[in-house]
Amino acid sequence: MARTHPPSLAGALWTILAAVLLVQAKVFHIPAAVHKGASTAEFRSSASGLDGPKVHSINSSAFDWCLHSPLLDRSDSVVVASIMVSFPNGTLWDATSNGNGATVTVDGDSSSGTWHETGFSWIGxxxxxxxxxxxxxxxxxxxxxxxxxxxxxxxxxxxxxAGQKLEVGPHIGWANAIPDANSAVNLHIDGTNLAFKGSGYHDKNWSDQPFTTHVASWYWGHGRVGPYSIVWFDFLDLKGTEFVSAYASKNDKIVAASCTPRSIKVRPTGPNATYPPVLSSPNPSGYHISLDLGAREGSLEIDVTVLANLVDVNPEYARLLGNMSAELVPPTGRKKYFTGMALFDQFKLTQ
Incomplete structure (x- = not known):
């Protein structure tokens, strides 16, 4: 049987490769107990570690969305695994499990993690x-x-x-590892099988301060419309200053990625189109998004129509599913029209 390398050389190469990987990988052991001291957060990117922990030592004011959701009820554990499901008949189901610590391994931009004693883990x-x-x-x-x-x-x-700004707003870090994906869900929940394929997404938020310290409201969402994968963020701090982040890709290449003020604009539409949104205002029936694609592509004018709320009624938070219709306005030539679907949410935290 032919071999590419003699066995001894192959073994040596494997040993060297394993040693390199061992040196590069970082292992984070996250205790379940709330840290009593200060927390430090990363707000400037390095050459690797895109999906690794960004807050080091989680105290009662800090959160790393993978480690502690900012609006979950506080518990004795900062390591919380949650799952929310919407069944085809409209039934909403959710569960939360407090972990006994967690282990996260980061190798370049790859990561894996286990939330101990929750039954939840990932790799990728x-x-x-x-x-x-x-x-x-x-x-x-x-x-x-x-x-x-x-x-x-x-x-x-x-x-x-390396060197990228990581704040989508004051003291709110954000990294979007998977803006769009072909996803498959195969779950067995309370005796019911749930299996489907669709568009998936993965990001993370973090801060070294309480979530409500800097957030008055925000609109976030992602979807696929025509050939474009898009992600939007439109954020108001407590002073009324607007911060945005615009993203679009086509054919697995980034077309637009910017946080300049005119790169994107998201506003509510329909009978309840109150802006800025406040706790007493009902959720809107839709949103209009103007997304700048740059000089070569033009712009996307997108209308999102709400189909369903995917979480229980909550005055502070809504996670929504909706249809998208988009008009591509190119620098020259005829306009094009696309349709698609989106998942999006809204926070409104002030009156």
């Missing part, structure tokens, strides 16, 4: 995709979710690279 990278495994009989759910990326990762103001 922005380039190859992700696999989430769930084996949590204590909350009656088991199965897998996979993500095969169709759009490059990005940061709030540009592509993934």
């Amino acid at each position: 990278s922005p380039a190859s995709g992700y696999l989430i495994k769930i084996d949590a009989p204590h909350v009656n759910v088991k199965g897998t979710i996979t993500f095969s990326p169709v759009a490059p990762a990005h940061y709030p103001c540009g592509p993934v690279a």
